[in-house]
Amino acid sequence: MDAMSVEELRKLPAVSRLLELPEARELIAQYGHARVTEALRTALQAARQAIQAGDIAPSHEALLADTAQRLSMALTPSLVPVINASGVIIHTNLGRAPLSERARRAAAGIAAGYCNLEYDLTEGERGSRYVHAARLLKQLTGAEDALVVNNNAAAVLLVLSALARDREVLISRGQLVEIGGGFRIPDVMRQSGARLVEVGTTNRTYVRDYAEALHPVNTALILRVHHSNFTLSGFVYEPTLKELVALGEEHGVPVMDDLGSGSLLDTQQFGLAHEPTLQESIAAGAALVTASGDKLLGGPQAGLILGKAEFIARLRRHPLARAVRVDKTTLAALEATLLSYLEGRALEELPVWRMIAAQPEALHQRVQRWRRRLQAWGVKNTTIISTQATVGGGSLPGQQLPSWALALAVSSPDSLAYHLRQPPRGKTPVVARIEEGHVLLDARTVLPEQDEELLAMLRLALCDFATPSVTH
Numbered sequence: 001m002d003a004m005s006v007e008e009l010r011k012l013p014a015v016s017r018l019l020e021l022p023e024a025r026e027l028i029a030q031y032g033h034a035r036v037t038e039a040l041r042t043a044l045q046a047a048r049q050a051i052q053a054g055d056i057a058p059s060h061e062a063l064l065a066d067t068a069q070r071l072s073m074a075l076t077p078s079l080v081p082v083i084n085a086s087g088v089i090i091h092t093n094l095g096r097a098p099l100s101e102r103a104r105r106a107a108a109g110i111a112a113g114y115c116n117l118e119y120d121l122t123e124g125e126r127g128s129r130y131v132h133a134a135r136l137l138k139q140l141t142g143a144e145d146a147l148v149v150n151n152n153a154a155a156v157l158l159v160l161s162a163l164a165r166d167r168e169v170l171i172s173r174g175q176l177v178e179i180g181g182g183f184r185i186p187d188v189m190r191q192s193g194a195r196l197v198e199v200g201t202t203n204r205t206y207v208r209d210y211a212e213a214l215h216p217v218n219t220a221l222i223l224r225v226h227h228s229n230f231t232l233s234g235f236v237y238e239p240t241l242k243e244l245v246a247l248g249e250e251h252g253v254p255v256m257d258d259l260g261s262g263s264l265l266d267t268q269q270f271g272l273a274h275e276p277t278l279q280e281s282i283a284a285g286a287a288l289v290t291a292s293g294d295k296l297l298g299g300p301q302a303g304l305i306l307g308k309a310e311f312i313a314r315l316r317r318h319p320l321a322r323a324v325r326v327d328k329t330t331l332a333a334l335e336a337t338l339l340s341y342l343e344g345r346a347l348e349e350l351p352v353w354r355m356i357a358a359q360p361e362a363l364h365q366r367v368q369r370w371r372r373r374l375q376a377w378g379v380k381n382t383t384i385i386s387t388q389a390t391v392g393g394g395s396l397p398g399q400q401l402p403s404w405a406l407a408l409a410v411s412s413p414d415s416l417a418y419h420l421r422q423p424p425r426g427k428t429p430v431v432a433r434i435e436e437g438h439v440l441l442d443a444r445t446v447l448p449e450q451d452e453e454l455l456a457m458l459r460l461a462l463c464d465f466a467t468p469s470v471t472h
């Protein structure tokens with residue numbers, strides 16, 4: 001350390017000295033002596049490090065301001081709502097599917113008090129938590145029975161543990177996928193105690209590959225995994241689910257279909273490729289079908305397991321079922337989401353489908369409105385550009401939905417994007433994307449009810465950012 005740094009370090013006051021200042025007294029009144037002392041120590045430690053890196057010693061005021069900031073941060077939740085202007089509808093990093101108004105109300109209503117989670121109101125005695133949501137899932141998909149767990153990863157783990165432990169599971173080499181966030185099919189298999197038997201090749205797998213690998217005693221399951229986040233194209237072949245079911249039936253081996261996204265609606269009506277639906281897999285005869293609650297289903301995080309009653313019953317009895325069970329608020333939100341489908345109101349009520357179904361013309365009008373509002377505030381450096389939004393969430397890879405975005409031309413797009421993500425405390429962060437030197441705000445993923453907030457946040461960030469063309 002050089003002489004100057006030593007000198008600067010000496011200027012740092014003792015904690016006891018800072019605690020006597022009037023500003024510190026105010027903080028103590030608000031947060032208590034112990035918390036303030038600790039925060040002062042942390043602030044001093046940070047100052048020491050900054051000095052060692054070449055800074056000068058901060059003033060007492062600056063130290064106390066830093067301390068106040070640390071104290072208020074410590075009492076703020078780290079999980080906060082954000083505005084998704086990224087153009088990726090089911091954005092896993094941003095919490096996947098936003099819940100419908102109906103689902104939010106249902107979850108809040110159940111969270112606020114007691115409920116009949118495991119209580120039979122007819123008999124006045126203990127009931128089963130497994131009845132909730134299962135009835136609706138059966139109606140919607142035609143499955144004999146259903147079980148809801150924490151997420152699809154848990155669903156796969158539970159099925160493999162309960163039905164294939166120490167036995168063999170056949171899977172195509174083209175389906176040994178990584179879904180993201182470290183969820184890899186071979187790893188889950190190992191964890192469950194099932195033995196992986198790879199069949200076919202990366203690009204081509206035939207029914208006869210499965211047939212050759214089938215063992216009359218050792219084979220517990222044939223597993224089909226939806227590719228989810230990538231496409232196979234070119235010289236490729238995979239048997240249909242129906243063909244696998246036929247093979248399985250010949251040998252008394254059930255087929256499990258891990259769909260991931262698990263749509264209930266046909267995505268083709270929106271100009272997208274076909275995403276397999278839960279109903280189709282049940283109709284094709286899969287013994288078990290697994291899917292996420294918060295991907296294309298548009299509900300809360302959950303793992304849905306649908307299928308033959310005898311298998312679902314075995315899953316319920318497995319000890320892991322208890323470890324991966326869902327809570328009452330999830331069940332409430334899931335039931336409300338499923339009711340939207342049953343009533344034929346999914347396209348109007350579920351945010352994910354509203355975003356998928358939004359007409360480009362309507363999105364264009366919204367962006368025009370954003371632009372006019374910003375212009376009225378003196379923000380002139382904007383243009384409207386056509387973009388391609390995506391569904392995301394490991395579904396429909398490469399598929400795009402035409403959309404519109406407001407493009408902000410600024411000298412440092414990274415810096416503006418940072419300001420949008422880091423607004424003053426209590427304000428809503430905005431996640432934008434940067435393309436060709438512009439900050440883009442894609443209308444398809446901004447909930448219409450967030451338009452006003454988005455504009456307020458833009459105004460704030462642009463003022464902070466102080467580009468020459470912005471007047472305050």
Ligand SMILES: *Cc1c(COP(=O)(O)O)cnc(C)c1O
Binds near residue numbers: 228
């Ligand atoms: C997304 C996905 C999973 C994991 O689902 P989570 O709900 O995130 O646990 C598993 N399998 C497939 C095929 C998926 O697409």
